[in-house]
Amino acid sequence: MTASTPISLALALDVYLPVGIVVAMAILFAVFNLIATKLLGPSRSGQTKGITYESGMNPVGTARKRFNVRFYILAMTFLVFDVEIIFLYPWAVGYSQLTPRSPEATLFLGRIMFFLAASVVAYLYAWRKGVFRWE
Amino acid sequence: MESSFVPQLVTSAILIVVMVHVILGGCAYAILAERKISAWIQDRVGPNRVGPKGLLQPIADGLKFFLKEDYTPRNVEKLLFTLAPAFAVIPALIAFAAIPWGGTLELSSLPFGLAEWLGVEDQTVQIVGANINVGVIYMLAVGAMGVYGIALGGWASNNKYTFLGGMRASAQMISYEIPMGVAILAVILLSGTLDLTTIVTTQRESGWFILQLPVAAVLYYICRLAECNRAPFDLAEAEQELVGGYHTEYSSMRFALFFLGEYAHMITGAALFAVLFLGGWSLNPLPFGPDLPTEGGLLLILLQVAVVLAKAGLIVCFDMVVRWSVPRFRFDQLMRLSWEGLIPISLVVLLATSIMVFMGWHQYTWVASLATIAIVYAISPILGRESNPNPRIPMIGSRFSPMSDHERPVAASEQLAFAESVGDDR
Numbered sequence: 001m002t003a004s005t006p007i008s009l010a011l012a013l014d015v016y017l018p019v020g021i022v023v024a025m026a027i028l029f030a031v032f033n034l035i036a037t038k039l040l041g042p043s044r045s046g047q048t049k050g051i052t053y054e055s056g057m058n059p060v061g062t063a064r065k066r067f068n069v070r071f072y073i074l075a076m077t078f079l080v081f082d083v084e085i086i087f088l089y090p091w092a093v094g095y096s097q098l099t100p101r102s103p104e105a106t107l108f109l110g111r112i113m114f115f116l117a118a119s120v121v122a123y124l125y126a127w128r129k130g131v132f133r134w135e
Numbered sequence: 136m137e138s139s140f141v142p143q144l145v146t147s148a149i150l151i152v153v154m155v156h157v158i159l160g161g162c163a164y165a166i167l168a169e170r171k172i173s174a175w176i177q178d179r180v181g182p183n184r185v186g187p188k189g190l191l192q193p194i195a196d197g198l199k200f201f202l203k204e205d206y207t208p209r210n211v212e213k214l215l216f217t218l219a220p221a222f223a224v225i226p227a228l229i230a231f232a233a234i235p236w237g238g239t240l241e242l243s244s245l246p247f248g249l250a251e252w253l254g255v256e257d258q259t260v261q262i263v264g265a266n267i268n269v270g271v272i273y274m275l276a277v278g279a280m281g282v283y284g285i286a287l288g289g290w291a292s293n294n295k296y297t298f299l300g301g302m303r304a305s306a307q308m309i310s311y312e313i314p315m316g317v318a319i320l321a322v323i324l325l326s327g328t329l330d331l332t333t334i335v336t337t338q339r340e341s342g343w344f345i346l347q348l349p350v351a352a353v354l355y356y357i358c359r360l361a362e363c364n365r366a367p368f369d370l371a372e373a374e375q376e377l378v379g380g381y382h383t384e385y386s387s388m389r390f391a392l393f394f395l396g397e398y399a400h401m402i403t404g405a406a407l408f409a410v411l412f413l414g415g416w417s418l419n420p421l422p423f424g425p426d427l428p429t430e431g432g433l434l435l436i437l438l439q440v441a442v443v444l445a446k447a448g449l450i451v452c453f454d455m456v457v458r459w460s461v462p463r464f465r466f467d468q469l470m471r472l473s474w475e476g477l478i479p480i481s482l483v484v485l486l487a488t489s490i491m492v493f494m495g496w497h498q499y500t501w502v503a504s505l506a507t508i509a510i511v512y513a514i515s516p517i518l519g520r521e522s523n524p525n526p527r528i529p530m531i532g533s534r535f536s537p538m539s540d541h542e543r544p545v546a547a548s549e550q551l552a553f554a555e556s557v558g559d560d561r
Contacts, residue, residue, distance in 0.1 A: 018147035018265040019232055019273075025155050026228035030221035030392065037388030041204045050209035052294045053383055062210075063298040064290075071306050074470070078309040081478075085316040088485075089272060089329065092320050096327035100495025109493050113486075120482065132474035134467030 073131050077123070084119050088112070142242060142253075146260040151232065154264060157444075158231055162398035163193035169455050176459040203387040208292070211384065215291035220385070220392035223284025227399035230277040233270035234406045235332040237262035237416060237439035244432035261332060262436055270331035271319055274407055278362065281400055282308040285364070285371060288393070289381035300380030303466065304371035307361055310473035311368075315358035317481035318351040321488040322411050325497060331407075335415030339429075342422035343414040347500040350484050350507050352412040354477055359404040361473070363397055366458035370466055401451055409446035416442045422498065483507050 052059040091112050098105040126132070167182065167189065174181030182189035207216060242258050267273050282305055289301020322344050323329060326337040338344055345352040361368040372380030379385075382393050409415060416439035419426040427442075428435065464472065487503035487510075496502075 014143055015265060015267055017144060018151055019229070019267070021148055022151050022155070022229045022232045022264060023225070025151065026225040027221075029155075029159075029228065030224050033388045033392055034217060034221060037201050037203075037205045040201045041387050043204060043206075045206075049206070052208060052210050052292075053378070054295065055378060059210075059294075063293050063295045067298075067302060071302055074306055074474075075309060077474075078313065081313045082309075082316070085313065085320065088317075088320055089323065092323040093327060093329060095489070096324050096492055100493060105493055109489060112489070116482070116485075123478070127475065132470055134470050 070131070070134065073126075077126050077131060080119055080122060084115070087115070142258055143260045143266060146240070146262065147264055147266065150236065150262060151264045154231060154236070155228065158228070158399055158402055159395070161402050161448075162395050163197060165398045165402065165451055166196070166394065167193050168452065169458075172452065172455045173459045176456070197391070200388045200391040205387040205389060208384055210293045212291040212293065215287050216384075217389075219284050219288030219291055220389040220396075221284070222287055223281060223396035224392045224399070226277050226280035226284075227396040227403065230274055230400070231403045231406065232264035233267050233273045233331060234403065234410060234443075235261065235263040235270075235335060235415065236443050237436045238332065238335070240433065240436050241430070262440065263332060266332075267330075269329045271323065271329045271334075271411075274331075274403075275316060275319070278400065278404070279308065279312055281362075281396060284393070284396060285381050288385070289371075292381075292384040294384055296377045296379070296383045297381050300371045300373075300377050300383070304364060304381060307364070307368060307370060307469060307473075310470060311358040311361035311477070314354050314473065314477035314481040315362065317478075317485050318348075318354040318358065319411065321348050321351040321484050324485075324488045324492050325500060331410050335410055335417065338414040339417045339426060340422060341498060343412065343417065343420040345412040346420055347498075348412070348484070348488065348504055349501065350480065350504045351488075352408075354481050354484065355408060355412065357477065359408060360454065360457065361469075363400045363404060363454075365397075365401065365454055367461040367463050368469060369458075369463060370469055373463060401454060402447060405447040405450035405454070406443060408450055409443055413446050416440075418442065480507065480511055483510055 052063075054060075091108070095105065095108045095112070098108060170192075171181040171189070173179075182192040185191045185195045207213060239259050239261055242253075242260060263270075265273075285304040286301040289297040289299075289304070292298070322334065325341070325344060325347060326334045328334060328337070341347065360366075364371050369380075371377075372382065374380075377383070382390055385393065414420065417426055427439065484504070484507050487507050488500060491497065491500045491503045
């Protein structure tokens with residue numbers, strides 16, 4: 001493995017200053033649109049106009065209620081996998097630069113397979129528990 | 136000949152300013168294209184009144200959005216309700232920065248002796264907004280942020296339709312994020328880098344990755360549709376059930392910003408698909424045979440930018456054809472497709488690809504893809520389907536009637552009504 005090269009300030013600026021430009025342009029665009037439409041459009045309000053639109057019915061209660069717990073369990077399962085994938089990206093770069101069939105590559109492959117298997121067990125458990133079923 | 140600070144920064148700045156406008160204009164015309172394509176598919180004409188063949192329709196639409204009332208209903212969370220459209224459009228607009236549009240330009244090839252005049256004749260610049268060496272991770276990270284706008288807008292509206300739309304969008308986004316990440320991982324295993332420009336140059340030598348990794352390409356395409364909330368995955372704005380979904384309470388330009396975000400996301404995703412799987416600016420999908428020259432002047436760069444944009448445009452058009460051809464999923468089907476279908480398949484793709492890389496058979500990865508399909512077909516009967524996800528309810532008189540048609544009891548009034556409706560008055 002090669003030693004990591006130190007990142008100079010100029011390189012970081014070269015690379016990330018444009019990202020700053022894009023972010024600034026996007027924010028400007030969004031804020032401009034929000035303000036311009038507020039200023040240009042007409043503005044009338046009314047008692048009935050202000051109520052929540054529920055297909056013409058009078059709204060019953062608020063929407064800020066408890067929601068289905070399956071969304072929450074799903075999000076937990078997602079977190080497990082997403083963190084795992086973040087670990088897999090640097091692994092993939094390092095692994096694909098190794099000599100094929102060398103002992104080092106075997107070690108890399110074996111370790112990541114163990115790592116994957118650990119979360120696949122959790123995934124299968126969640127599957128059997130019916131986390132992914134929405135009937 | 137190495138890349139240097141100032142010319143690269145200037146190139147990046149010019150490219151960003153140009154590309155923001157290209158993408159915003161592209162969004163406006165993608166909406167027109169969507170209306171035209173849907174019209175052709177449904178045997179209609181589509182918008183054709185504003186300008187020649189309706190080409191000025193996006194401008195008319197945009198002006199009209201500005202001039203409509205920007206209404207804030209009484210019960211909403213004011214601050215978040217105002218900011219949510221911005222949250223939806225900003226990530227979509229900044230995601231494109233890492234896309235390489237046209238490779239490397241040698242400044243010595245600029246016309247009119249411009250390079251000598253500027254004193255940069257021995258330098259090169261990358262035609263990319265931000266020359267990030269972890270471009271793939273940047274795209275994934277920024278692309279996934281788009282759901283914040285939808286979820287916040289749905290929650291802040293304090294409306295049951297929008298709330299359900301926001302919940303659905305979040306659940307859908309996180310479910311399809313995983314197979315998408317793993318499908319891209321297969322590309323990284325083959326190319327050995329997170330730098331998008333290098334991924335394209337790798338594909339010039341090894342052939343397009345859609346040939347090497349067809350299963351990963353299909354997975355990425357499906358997940359891309361789901362991440363953009365495009366049909367058949369547009370559960371978040373399912374008109375028949377949720378009115379407008381997360382944007383039910385929005386009007387005027389705030390409403391339009393959600394759509395700009397969706398279309399910008401589509402275009403960026405299509406460009407990323409072109410770069411990852413369709414060889415970027417390469418024209419020859421095979422690892423041998425002729426291709427664009429590797430070195431050339433400004434004209435070659437412009438041609439390469441045009442090739443990437445054309446590929447992205449074709450993919451966006453294909454999205455639209457898919458939208459008007461495939462019916463929408465039901466929510467439980469959507470979740471099962473991802474968690475019980477795409478994620479296991481993507482893990483098998485990852486396993487097969489890493490084994491091929493381990494053996495050093497990079498150019499035969501398509502065999503691993505075929506093996507993946509074989510494995511999926513072999514295993515899927517074993518997993519078993521304990522219940523039918525689409526139960527037919529037997530009901531007398533319905534088309535799922537347990538009785539066949541000729542023994543179906545027909546009421547006398549029904550016969551009469553039928554005779555009247557066909558004009559049978561003999």
